[in-house]
Structure formats: C-alpha cells, structure tokens
Amino acid sequence: YLTEAQTRGAARLRVSYLSSISVAPEFSELAGLVNDTKVGWTRIQAPGAVKVVEFAIPEGVLKSGYNAVTLTASQRHRVDCSIEATYELWTQIDPSRSGLVVAPAADLDLKSLAALEPDESGALPLGVLLNEKPTLPRLERMIGAVQAVAVVSRLARPAVSFGTPLTGRSGVNLLVGTAAEIRGTDGIEELGAINGPRLALLPARGNRVPTLVVTGLTPDDVRAATAQLAATGDGGGSQPGAALAPLIRGDTAQGGER
Incomplete structure (x- = not known):
C-alpha cells in the first residue's frame, strides 16, 4: 500500500x-x-x-x-x-x-494507515500509550482500537506493546481514552476542544512514530470513534493490487474445497 x-x-x-x-x-x-x-x-x-x-x-x-x-x-x-x-x-x-x-509516507492520513511501515520482520509495531494503570473498561476500549487498526490496515502481523511511545521509523503509537483520561499527554493540545467522538493522526515528533488518537468526551464516544476507525480504510489501488489485497492475511479455505 x-x-x-x-x-x-x-x-x-x-x-x-x-x-x-x-x-x-x-x-x-x-x-x-x-x-x-x-x-x-x-x-x-x-x-x-x-x-x-x-x-x-x-x-x-x-x-x-x-x-x-x-x-x-x-x-x-x-x-x-x-x-x-x-x-x-x-x-x-x-x-x-x-x-x-520508495520515499517515506509523508502524506499519511487516516485513510492510508495501511501505508504504515512495518519492521524488518514484517510485523507492524503498535504502541498503546499508558500514562497510568488503566481500568479494565478502558483496557477493553484500547484492545478494541487495536483491533480496528489491524482490520482497517489488513495487518497480517500486528506487534502490540503497552507503555511509552515507540521510536524509530516503524509502526504507530495509539492513544485511546476519554478527553479526561488522555489529558496532559504530549502533543494532545493540537486537537483543540474535544466535544464528541474524535479521531486524529498526529505526525511524527522527533524520533517518535506518528500517534493515532481515539477519543471523545465519554466512554461511549470512544467506542463510537473506534467504530469510525474500523470504517476508514481504503481498498483502492491498481487493479492487480486491489484484487490481491484481501489475501494479505492468507487465502481463506472453505469446507469441501481442494
């Protein structure tokens, strides 16, 4: 991609x-x-x-x-x-x-997350940012956002970690939480006022990889933003490329086939 x-x-x-x-x-x-x-x-x-x-x-x-x-x-x-x-x-x-x-994806946006660069093993690092120990409901929302990124980017091998921001040129940081939960995170002031479900892709800062923000005023807003994320993907490209894209994770075998 x-x-x-x-x-x-x-x-x-x-x-x-x-x-x-x-x-x-x-x-x-x-x-x-x-x-x-x-x-x-x-x-x-x-x-x-x-x-x-x-x-x-x-x-x-x-x-x-x-x-x-x-x-x-x-x-x-x-x-x-x-x-x-x-x-x-x-x-x-x-x-x-x-x-x-090719050149790095300098024009990366929410529709082109599939262009994120994997590491040398072919896995895409996903760094879920934590500023405190999350509650179980928030952790579930984080996992939901990870799943949405994997689905929309057709990731065959997501490599998920929790903690400090990822650095280097491979992968993406993921910041998930209500506006109150993510308050004080470096760079979050760029979003301005958060009044409902909100998705944003913050560009790389220094040696940090880009940060994908999934937020809102309430937990329900965060879940709504996650649903929006799962629907943002772009399946376009060349005719041969678009035809092969569904097979990135492998060829699905159905019962009764040879």
Missing part, C-alpha cells in the same frame, strides 16, 4: 535472494513485475550468499493504494535433467531485505 506522494519520483524493486548450487545461471532467471508490468530480470546466481538486485520502476506503474508485486523464476539444472533433480532447484527470497524502495 502506497500513498499518493510515494508513487511519485524514483522508485525501485529490491530483491534479495539465495539460490541452490544446482541452478545453472546461464539458463535460469528471476524476474520482477509490479502491477503486471515487468520491471527487470537477473540471472539466478547466488549459491553461497544472499545477493541483492534492484530494478528501476518506470513512472506511472505505481498507484496510490494497493500494488501487486510478482516474482517469477525459471530454473534449469547444471547437470541432471531427471524429474527427481527438479527438487534440487530452488531460489529463496529474503523478505526482510526485499520490497519496494
């Missing part, structure tokens, strides 16, 4: 891979496609250490919203042409060092 600003300017597809010693580089290749447009290919030749290649993405290929990245491999054996030798051919992608190389 990319914001409008991230689709402009130079962008690259980075692929980090390791291959079997049996793969013959003269006759084997790895290709990268973005939104069904082939952006580059390389001979497969990385039997001893991870190799990193980058392909320039032409202007206009990336779209705001979801984008589809496809990797294809054609592999031939160095020596053996038997069917059994097929299973000696493999190319392994390192996801922690692969992906789209």
Whole structure:
C-alpha cells in the first residue's frame, strides 16, 4: 500500500535472494513485475550468499493504494535433467531485505494507515500509550482500537506493546481514552476542544512514530470513534493490487474445497 506522494519520483524493486548450487545461471532467471508490468530480470546466481538486485520502476506503474508485486523464476539444472533433480532447484527470497524502495509516507492520513511501515520482520509495531494503570473498561476500549487498526490496515502481523511511545521509523503509537483520561499527554493540545467522538493522526515528533488518537468526551464516544476507525480504510489501488489485497492475511479455505 502506497500513498499518493510515494508513487511519485524514483522508485525501485529490491530483491534479495539465495539460490541452490544446482541452478545453472546461464539458463535460469528471476524476474520482477509490479502491477503486471515487468520491471527487470537477473540471472539466478547466488549459491553461497544472499545477493541483492534492484530494478528501476518506470513512472506511472505505481498507484496510490494497493500494488501487486510478482516474482517469477525459471530454473534449469547444471547437470541432471531427471524429474527427481527438479527438487534440487530452488531460489529463496529474503523478505526482510526485499520490497519496494520508495520515499517515506509523508502524506499519511487516516485513510492510508495501511501505508504504515512495518519492521524488518514484517510485523507492524503498535504502541498503546499508558500514562497510568488503566481500568479494565478502558483496557477493553484500547484492545478494541487495536483491533480496528489491524482490520482497517489488513495487518497480517500486528506487534502490540503497552507503555511509552515507540521510536524509530516503524509502526504507530495509539492513544485511546476519554478527553479526561488522555489529558496532559504530549502533543494532545493540537486537537483543540474535544466535544464528541474524535479521531486524529498526529505526525511524527522527533524520533517518535506518528500517534493515532481515539477519543471523545465519554466512554461511549470512544467506542463510537473506534467504530469510525474500523470504517476508514481504503481498498483502492491498481487493479492487480486491489484484487490481491484481501489475501494479505492468507487465502481463506472453505469446507469441501481442494
């Protein structure tokens, strides 16, 4: 998922891979496609250490919203042409060092929370801010907001922590509570008067990640703001990207299928 600003300017597809010693580089290749447009290919030749290649993405290929990245491999054996030798051919992608190389999401807003940057493991850190020990009802409202973020961002791997603000470039802080409960939190004065259910995304401050605020005058207002949050997502993007977005958490299997 990319914001409008991230689709402009130079962008690259980075692929980090390791291959079997049996793969013959003269006759084997790895290709990268973005939104069904082939952006580059390389001979497969990385039997001893991870190799990193980058392909320039032409202007206009990336779209705001979801984008589809496809990797294809054609592999031939160095020596053996038997069917059994097929299973000696493999190319392994390192996801922690692969992906789209684009500018940070400087224009992030409530509809583009899916553009939040995950950490190297692929998980998105969610830091629930605590200024005091929460009551059980408030804790339940916090969990509800975490769930709403996970649903609206289609998170496959949310990594939730409670305590002080997250720092760095990955993830988002989550501030949940009534106006009285969150009073005094650093940066909250930017919201102004809180007269009902309220959602806001405060930009990163210093080395802190952005802060998503879910608040209101009463607990019912907070629950209403959480419901609004769960409905703010954007499912748009390129046609291939939007088609694949529902499968981010995996392909759902139904009974009676093969």
